Amino acid sequence: MNIAIIGCGTMGMAYAGNLAAMPGVKVTGVVDINAGRAEKAAAVSGAKAYTDVDTLLQQEELETVAICLPTYLHKPFVLKLAEKGLHIICEKPAALTLEDALEMKAACEKHGVRLFIGHVVRFFPNYANAYRQAHSGVIGTAKMAHFKRYGSYPKGMDGWYSNHDQSGGVILDLMIHDIDFACWLFGEVESVFASVIKREEPEMEYAQVTLRFKSSAIANLTGYWGYPGPFTTQFEIAGDQGIIRFDSNQVQSLDIKLAAGPSGEQAAVQIPSSPSLHDPYYDEVQHFIKCIQDGSEPRVSAADACYAVEIALAAERSARTGQPVIMGGNAS
């Protein structure tokens, strides 16, 4: 499988490292408008570095492309690459609007290529375990849940994260992980209520969202860009016969403390990690590649990704109006 990576920021570099190590996969090209970043990804993956997609497409024989660009660029690149007959693995969120996300999905269907959106939380072993446990019956029927996802304020190229028109903000970019997981767990959403706090100096955005599902389950989600503590995820799923809890600050299977202080340099976008043979991004991309190869359905579909965007935008709307947003129609 020949694959190219477009966008060599934090996520593109993670893809480069993972794909380079994956059997049966060859990274043939990496693209970034910043030549230095493209070179770095090329060095990691053994691919050739490009600074524009057109040259990549002219020079390389590709089957699949991984899009690791800022959200506002997802749609134009997905449409362009689908037209070229390439399968697409695209970082989350799918797009900034539901219409754009649906258009991307439709374009891929029209051109007969697969579209996968990187809702990686479904591949995190702690979340996948919780999903299995919650559906195994050991906690009875899952009824309520809490999800928390806090990190530093992400620093993308030209500050694109802090531009709401480019990233969609903390709900669409960060909390969407938990929105997708909650919908995977509980199904279709009936209503959404949200509050958002956004400030400059120091830059922060914080959201609290309550989803009420058609199953009558309730979930409360909090997301925070600009959290002064370490990257933190927590969840609790309460059933009528049991509770499942996770706190990223209480699961260190390895702790190394060095006498000299930490070097101080912080990642542009924090990515959680826990000692494991492969990181969840590896498992996710490997799963998507397998789906391309054998035509099977992915753990998270393009329709699921569109739905997560729909719920995230409903939350934004609720935060603006101060009233709940009632969801209509079916999931996909």
Next chain:
Amino acid sequence: MNKIKVGFISFAHMHAVSYLNSMQKREDVEVVGIADENAERVRPYSVERGIPYYANYDELLAQDLDAVVICSENARHAEITKRAAAAGKHVLCEKPLGLSESEMLDMIQTCKDNGVQLMTAFPCRFITSVRQAKEAIDAGQIGEILAMKGTNRGTMPGGWFIEREHSGGGAVLDHTVHVMDLMHWFTGSVAEEVYAHAETLFHETDIDDAGMVHVKFANGVVAVLDPSWSRNRTFPTWGDVTLEIIGTKGVINIDSFAQKNDVYSDITGKAAWSFWGDDMDEGLINSFVDSIRDGKPVAISGEDGYYSARVALAAYESASSKQTVRLK
């Protein structure tokens, strides 16, 4: 030394036991009597401790008393409080203060008219971590408060708590008020808008045992609170009181019962958390008694009880209308 003479009216809410124990620890307090229509319920505390028992609380109120502690069913708080006030006794009333806005305002006014103090029993204000958080906030350590998330999840209490005519509501009423009071205390503001869910999700009962309560305060702070009776039988403790406070300069996390040892017992057949932190009920009782003794205003007023309980009442209104409710 002139002792403060205290009577207890009703042990329907078992917090009465802990309040009684705290009262009896004090040298300057004399517990004059316990009134409860159910003699059996209070026998271990009245007869067995040598405290006079009264079947009728009016008889207790006729005694030489400074103050009463009321731990009746919620639905009787107003009636008993007003009778005690009319008899000239200061009142410490279990939460929620009352079941309607008008009833609570009436309680507050009656106490004022009779020159007695009314304190709402919110022991969470006396959790040591909560008090230190309040000090940190007041000292400006986290700047201005922007948002809060709280939980007061518990075990389904059963009994009269799930009989609407006695309790007035389920988990949302029972467990919204504690943390809502802390939110009011920390922000110094008042809840202005409420959006909530109130559902029966966990137990075979007609009353709400689950909910989620969103609040906007007059000063712009937003908050959300989970008051559900969602702790199952094998959860290692009865429940929690947590509060996360997001400020412009920092974040405070309170996990009130985190001071615990993990106990793994083959005898009980489950893992349990054994709490070793300070006793909040003792702090509440000491504060009440000190205020009465010194003639100072109580630390948690009837108004405080009113402001929190009306959020729970608005939560039910919102849950039924599926709209945000604006408080006046």
